[in-house]
Amino acid sequence: MPVHLIRDGDTPGRIAGRYGIPERWLYKANDYYDFDDMRPGRRIYIPDYEYDYYDYPKQWGRYKYHDGIRFDLRTGRKRFRPGEKVSIIFSYCNLSDVPRRLRYDDACLYDFKCLRGGRDIWRWSEKNRYERGRRSMLLQPGECRTYRGKWDLCDRVGDHVRHGPYILRAYDRSRELRDHYVDTGLEVLKTNDTIIADGDTCSRSNMLINPGLDNWVDSTTPAGWSAQNVNRATLERSGRYAAEMGTRPGNQALLAQIVGAAPGRSYRIAFWAMENVRGQNSKYTLEVSVHSLDQQSSQIGRVDPVFRPDRLPDNAYRQYSFETGALPAGTRGIQLRFVFRPQSSNRTRVRIDDVELTCIS
Incomplete structure (x- = not known):
């Protein structure tokens, strides 16, 4: 979860407005932290969505630190059934006291990929094209960035992956951070648990779900x-x-x-x-x-x-x-x-x- 470094003049309302979230989310995400004590230098969590605080520790993911930056990768849970999508939230925060200059070779600022047995089988950025040309951004002390993506449990050519364990990796593509990724493990369950179920496999009526593509x-x-x-x-x-x-x-x-x-x-x-x-x-x-x-x-x-x-x-x-x-x-x-x-x-x-x-x- 992104982190905010409290500064002089910060109030819950100003912080919520800065991140574009309702003020009540701050209270729930921080276990009803005493916001009357807004001492500069303290850090609070910034939620990405409204949730029950006591359910949040059950959300699946991993985090790591490198040179004053906290990397956080979350998928909500560890196990997925065939046909589902993995919702990915990747964030990193500058917890140091100095700004960090990040330099990029093109407009692709971040990426997700999936590995099995050490082999790269899917990469989020391959679905998109990006403008070329170098650019740079400044990550201020206490500043966080959050990116989202989805994996549909298919490989590069569109085939559904087999059941078993996988590694999901997220990283910023700047020259300074591209080698400092964060990984989390996932498991794809067997198909017979969900998609290919027993039943009428020779129906004279339409066998597809949502065949009219209306939902x-x-x-x-x-x-x-x-x-x-x-x-x-x-x-x-x-x-x-x-x-x-x-x-x-x-x-x-x-x-x-x-x-x-x-x-x-x-x-x-x-x-x-x-x-x-x-x-x-x-x-x-x-x-x-x-x-x-x-x-x-x-x-x-x-x-x-x-x-x-x-x-x-x-x-x-x-x-x-x-x-x-x-x-x-x-x-x-x-x-x-x-x-x-x-x-x-x-x-x-x-x-x-x-x-x-x-x-x-």
Whole structure:
């Protein structure tokens, strides 16, 4: 949790206003600290959100100190089920009495990555592009910075990671601090505990959660789906919203969902898609694929060929469909995956709506 160094003239109201939080949060975060004793040089916690103080020590994370700076990495809890997202909060505070000059090589000020067995399998910054050019910032005594990110439990290519232990790492990318990261351990639970559950794996009705993409956790994540470089769009085919892929130009976009499935069964996928044309260059591919998963959520096969619709209509929806054929032995689930791959200079985006997955045999 960020820390504030009390200075002359500080009051709870002024401190809360500086950090943009309600004053009552300060009292709860600091165990109802005696704010009548605001002696300069004392330090108090600055909460990132409202919470029950007595629950806070249970929040999972790690911290470390280096040369007067406290690094803090939190994920809220240690264990995650497949299909969930890890919410990351990374902060660091200058607890020394002198300002610290931080120099950066580009506009990427911080980063998160995940490791397994010492190997880097995911990096937050790879989803974004940054302006080049050197810059510097001054971290004053008592000043803190807080950054947030999310990991959708997928690796670099969009595959869901296997169950087991992982290391999440956070660090500031300045020349002065980039080598002083903070790590915390995470555990991904087995798929059969959650996503691939027993039940009807050959339903004639739609098997997807939130198939119309009308319900959203936030503006970038439709409920029940994994999403990367996706935004909520109001130009829908039906319902309230659609999913727009490719909102950050030049970056790959992913929209995926896992459902239970059975070996030997065949499934039909139907969806509506359109281009949202922005500029003259429409250079991209849209791939729709189905991947077979075993009980441990490991990929054991992919339905071939990958479906690649021909040129999508401009600003009008069209329906597409394909069938999987019989799934391989050992299948306990399938992942339906939409992948948007832009080429250089592309500005066009693709909207997806009203996705249907049904068992046909």
